[in-house]
Amino acid sequence: MKNISTILLTLLLSLSFLQAAAFEKSAKSRTTEVIISSDKPLTTGSNTIILDITPKYKDAKVSVKAFMPAMPGMPAMESKADAKDLGNGKFETTVNLSMGGTWQLHIFITPTVGKKSRVKTSLNF
Template sequence: MKTFTKIILTALLGVSLLQGAAFEKVAKSRATQIMMSSEKPLSTGNNTILLEVGHKNYKDSTMKVKVFMPAMPGMPYMESITDAKSLGNGKFTTNVNISMGGTWQVHIFLTPKTGKKVRAKTSLNI
């Protein structure tokens, strides 16, 4: 009985440790990288995304996030542009609207107080 109890407790502990972010992706530029994450998987509609800047020179920047799908035959260009809210220490949060499934391009614009604007890019499959 003790062995069975140990197995159950170990399994429960293992499952609880796997409770991480449901979505994680890295957007890269030459100057920095930005870790994107969400508590639940991304889907069509509104999605809240947490963004964390990797380089210390860009932690006090302002951030805009552009999510778009290029035009295709029979379908218009679609985009969602939002200003990310700073949470301090290089962490930001934003809410993006993804209007349909497919591959979406993501451009993240960082504007530091001094220096050049930076664009990090990645894509999302919904």
């Protein structure tokens, strides 16, 4: 019984560490869904994020703007970046989040054919 308890506890701890190691969030607009993910939890500084966009546009241009509005005693902060096309609707970009807190994230998608779209969400860390 003691061995079973030890194995079960080890499995539970392993799964909790695996889940804590990554970041994932879904965001939608009327016509577009984006799954935002990262191999590591978001931190202060540069963060590489993967954008999985549906519908799967071919040769779309994607850019990201992360910003935190001005607050009393603190100016507004902003990070803009273009995303690199990884194929099959996935894009990779790096955003600089200069401090912890709630950041607004706007994802701009410009397909070669069709309408532009913007997906808005927020990130907390």
